[in-house]
Amino acid sequence: MGNYIAAFMNINPNTIDRVYGERGKAELKKICTLKDGVFSAEDAEKGLLADVDVLFSTWGMPCLTEAQLAGMPKLKAVFYGAGATDAFCQPLFQHGIRLFSAWRANALPVAEFTVAQIILGLKNYFHIAPLMKSKEDYARGRKMVGCGMYGARVALLGNGMISTRVQELLKNFDVEVIVVPSHPGRRTISLEEAFATSQVVSNHFPNRDDNVGVFTGKMFASMKPGAVFINTGRGRQVREDELADVLEKRPDLTALLDVTWPEPPEDGSRLYRLPNVHLTPHIAGSLNDELYRMADYMIGEFKRFMAGEAAQNEVTPSMILTSK
Secondary structure, three states, X not given: OOOOEEEEXXXXXXXXXXXXXXXXXXXXXXXXXEEEEEEOHHHHHOOOOOOOOEEEEOOOOXXXXXXXHHOOOOOOEEEEOXXXXXXXXXHHHHOOOEEEEOHHHHHHHHHHHHHHHHHXXXXXXXXXXXXXXXXXXXXXXXXXXOOOOOOOEEEEEOOOHHHHHHHHHHOOOOOEEEEEOOOHHHOOOOHHHHHHHOOEEEEOOOOOHHHOOOEOHHHXXXXXXXXXXXXXXXXXXXXXXHHHHHHHHOOOOEEEEOOOOOOOOXXXXXXXXXXXXXXXXXXXXXXOOHHHHHHHHHHHHHHHHHHOOOOOOEEOHHHHHOOO
């Protein structure tokens, strides 16, 4: 396996502590020589990481310059304990440095969050629960109950790892799942049809510039009575003013927004005031103890890397170009 020398790199040392914790650091020290502390990209340029074989990081991994990479001539791989790597991957690919990401680990809590919202949304929970203030409200609430899970059509927008996880979890329920890839050329059903025919529409489009503003007011206006829109993707993919216009006219619809644009919404935004909008502060992804799972995925991948075994979480250039 060899004696690998490893180091942590991040713009914020506290983020490394949050994700890897003392447990993760202790595990790495058992299997390799781990340098003390958290290093910056500038440290690499100064030659402080000239002997390093692998880097560990998470949110806050810098995009390395030529000079910084030249300061790490032995660097073979980067293990990224988080999800998307688009912001820093290209210089690594250009230098033949392998890249591994915990995107599968980070996708799981988002998928769990989404499925929970689908179940509650199909019961019309988000409309009913705020009304329950007295005994008299119970009868009214019973009359408002939603269609439930059985036979409901759920549209998942995007077919990446999060969407795939949601699809797997929904196999436990009697729902009809349709998947709409972000690339128009790969679709068997249009966005317009997905919105118009589904009881729940859940957005998992990748964060690409070509997806900005693709969800329009016309699509929201076409949704079925009592339908639910869930956004754990990105706020900028939604024309939020148009969404708010529709929600004002259609109080039967529900929007569950874990992401917005900007994030958080500006003061005075209608998203704060509309009773059929439910905002959460970007909590669908890994939080607190869930962060350790991302570290565990990367430490496990590092062990396979050292043993020369097949990778399970490697990121390749083709994956970045074909993100669904």
